[in-house]
Amino acid sequence: MNGKRSKFLFSLVLVCLSFSFVSTASAQAPPAVQERIAAIKQSLAKSKQTLQQYEWIETTTVILKGEQKAQIMDKCYYGMDGKVQKVPVLPPQGGSSKKKEELQDYVKSAIALLQKYVPPDPTMIQRCVDLGKVSIQKMVPGASATLAFSDFLLPGDNLSIALDLVKNNITGSNVNTYLDTQKDPVTVNVGFGSLLDGTTYPANIVLNLPSKKLQLEVQTSGYRKAGS
Numbered sequence: 001m002n003g004k005r006s007k008f009l010f011s012l013v014l015v016c017l018s019f020s021f022v023s024t025a026s027a028q029a030p031p032a033v034q035e036r037i038a039a040i041k042q043s044l045a046k047s048k049q050t051l052q053q054y055e056w057i058e059t060t061t062v063i064l065k066g067e068q069k070a071q072i073m074d075k076c077y078y079g080m081d082g083k084v085q086k087v088p089v090l091p092p093q094g095g096s097s098k099k100k101e102e103l104q105d106y107v108k109s110a111i112a113l114l115q116k117y118v119p120p121d122p123t124m125i126q127r128c129v130d131l132g133k134v135s136i137q138k139m140v141p142g143a144s145a146t147l148a149f150s151d152f153l154l155p156g157d158n159l160s161i162a163l164d165l166v167k168n169n170i171t172g173s174n175v176n177t178y179l180d181t182q183k184d185p186v187t188v189n190v191g192f193g194s195l196l197d198g199t200t201y202p203a204n205i206v207l208n209l210p211s212k213k214l215q216l217e218v219q220t221s222g223y224r225k226a227g228s
Contacts, residue, residue, distance in 0.1 A: 036145050037129055039168040040161055041122045050199040052078040057222040062107055063215040077226055106212055116153055117175045118190055118202050169200045184211045
């Protein structure tokens with residue numbers, strides 16, 4: 001009886017170990033994906049470090065129902081705390097009203113959401129990798145690759161990042177997410193620019209909030225070394 005029990009326990013341990021091995025193996029991203037992830041994280045880290053030496057102009061255009069409602073221009077630079085500081089150059093024009101206040105609330109919410117995805121947080125990228133929620137969406141060998149990250153920040157959201165395989169730089173990203181609920185879907189398309197030293201930055205951003213017929217267009221320009 002004890003012999004049969006020992007054999008049963010031994011078999012059970014082997015089964016558990018085999019399941020553990022399969023689970024661990026399935027969480028490992030393929031070498032091709034790991035290589036691209038490393039390039040993305042390196043590009044983000046390099047750009048953030050270099051951009052701390054720069055200042056630039058950020059222009060945000062608010063479009064409602066196809067009509068431009070406001071344009072905001074800020075001078076941007078990194079503060080001592082490592083966060084981007086903004087100084088108004090061209091504040092919003094016009095008086096106040098209930099509708100304008102509601103619009104401002106939606107704009108603030110949309111911008112706050114945008115800042116969570118642009119630029120993408122390397123920590124959240126690694127989290128998706130660890131959870132097995134990353135895949136190669138498109139690949140042109142030796143030229144470019146696009147990686148998709150599901151449930152990046154919120155359940156059901158999606159982030160894709162396009163990578164130049166020659167320069168190992170990010171060239172663009174797309175986001176499908178939402179505000180408070182999935183009834184308020186948000187899409188974000190980002191085109192990255194490059195400075196003379198190869199540093200990449202989000203140059204053109206278009207955010208769409210269809211349920212409110214709201215669109216934000218954000219452009220950054222005039223990059224120069226701070227204090228120059």
